[in-house]
Amino acid sequence: MQVLAIDDEKIALEGLTDLIKKALPDAEVYSYRNALKAVEELEGKHIDIAFLDIEMRDINGLQFADHLKERFPKINVIFTTGYSEYVGDAMDLHASGYIMKPVTLEKIKKEIGDLRYPVEDAGKKKDVLRVQTFGNFEVFKNNEVLHFQYNKTKELFAYLIDRCGARTSNGEILGVLWEDDANPERKASYLQNLRADMMSTLNEAGFSDVIVRQRGTIAVVPDKMECDLYEWKKDRNSASSKYTGEYMNQFSWAEYSKGALE
Template sequence: MNIIAVDDEKLALESLQSSILKAAPYDAVFGFRNAEQALSFVRENPCDVAFLDIELRDMNGIDLAREISSIHPQVNIIFTTGYSDYTGQAFELHASGYIMKPVTEEKVQKEMEVLRYAVSHAEEKLLKVRTFGNFEVFKDNQPLNFRYNKTKELLAYLVNCGGSLCSNNEIICTLWDDEHDVSSHISYMKNVRGDLLKALEDVGAEDIIVRQRGKLGVRVEKLDCDLYGYMQGDPEMLKRYHGEYMNQYSWGEYEKGKLDNRL
């Protein structure tokens, strides 16, 4: 599902996103520090759940909730606030939930379990992705072809991040393992990014990618992926994991450690 988080305080937004990701690790979470950015996103993308701080500078969370609901009538609005004064207005809007700050994983989890509007998980799977062993990606049982080796690695890293948006700098530092000279890889990164988008468009799978101001992510609900099934406790995927994960890529070792801990 697509989840947005809106809070104009940087640390509060980071804490909110962190709590949501812990409660829903393989859903796509998008954070915004002002109402207009959030509205711009929901006008162009599906939105299933919106965590909104009520005390925003440019538009209060109540008004923002009305705007979002007019675009997506069955969005689940969950307000976050340090004050109890707004509970009446929240209920008038038929909000799904109300969290008193500080926001925690447990509070988020509780609200996610009782959403007002059911969220359908029956999304069409556009690609089959295999991460156990070597990373491979298929459309109609045929492997995707990329111009550059780094293109496939870029897609692998986005899949590994499970719906989180990744900045160009983060991607470059990871794929080229060169955090001290990011600028020298920017041109190549543009080519790799363009190659990825073209390859996906060629097979009708461009909708798996989320783009936002120099960041990339994947829509996890559009992928038939062994990693995501494993993390959600799918018995078949639990049986398929034998201690090997994205063997081609050194950065996969960190995620492999987390998978091993679940054995």
């Protein structure tokens, strides 16, 4: 479930965001003080619920709700305001709810429990993408192995994991995945198939936000997954991310990273 929270007052937004996370601990919450910035940065996202203040400096919340409903016809808009005179306008927009400030956890839970458009995954445990790099490289959705169509796709994803979120060009990937090929550029069309397979597999598994692409580069988003390498870098004494001297054993190029780890 993806939730948007907008209020141009910093303290009010922080309080609202905190309450939403308490009410929906598995939800992804996007918080903004500027509605226009939210429009720009949330391109490609699907928003299930939007908590909107009405009186804002950059745009009126009612107008912004109109915009959101054009993009997401079944979005649940819940207004949070200190003004009761907008109730009629909110109902004309077929809003899901109307919360008079101060916003409380009880008020949020009440509105979430009576959404105009019920969200299918509400209350369900969120799926987890787990990546294992120590020993053999493997990718899991919850506790089940995630299978790609091509074996080489798995190696592509492994290299992006190894890059730890750094943006990587096609040229670099070609040079690494086909390091023994005198002319790796010949594999460019094959690489496009691998990228398509990777994106399709992750999207179908529910992890569409794990990969970012921009200006001819591609990268993973480390905080969208559980990964022993990333956990180890944060806390090398963590039992859950214990490094035992083995790292992505299947791939020869991983020896360089293994040397750095040691």
